[in-house]
Amino acid sequence: MSNTLRIAGRLLELAPMRYTPAGVPVMTFVLEHASRQVEGGHERDVACELQAMALGDVAQQMSAAGPGWEIEATGFVAAKSKRSKMPVLHVTQIKFLKGINNGFQTEEKE
Numbered sequence: 001m002s003n004t005l006r007i008a009g010r011l012l013e014l015a016p017m018r019y020t021p022a023g024v025p026v027m028t029f030v031l032e033h034a035s036r037q038v039e040g041g042h043e044r045d046v047a048c049e050l051q052a053m054a055l056g057d058v059a060q061q062m063s064a065a066g067p068g069w070e071i072e073a074t075g076f077v078a079a080k081s082k083r084s085k086m087p088v089l090h091v092t093q094i095k096f097l098k099g100i101n102n103g104f105q106t107e108e109k110e
Contacts, residue, residue, distance in 0.1 A: 011070075027062040035047075061094050
């Protein structure tokens with residue numbers, strides 16, 4: 001089975017960088033998505049907020065971003081914890097769509 005999600009959106013919230021007991025960097029954030037999609041032959045506006053997290057090198061990249069930045073995130077969806085089945089996007093690749101920060105030159109949105 002496949003479990004891959006690619007979504008573009010705007011960063012609403014970024015928690016401060018934290019580290020696992022093994023010293024791996026972790027960033028958690030909220031991504032706001034809004035677009036126009038075709039469903040059943042009809043266009044409709046869609047919007048959602050998605051909890052997301054990044055580990056390791058991707059977390060380091062995310063630490064350069066700030067609220068309002070537009071990104072494209074690719075990763076997989078998993079339950080938040082053993083107790084909560086709420087989905088969280090585990091980001092494995094990040095593409096900055098707008099902005100310049102901490103030496104990262106980012107791409108302009110098309």
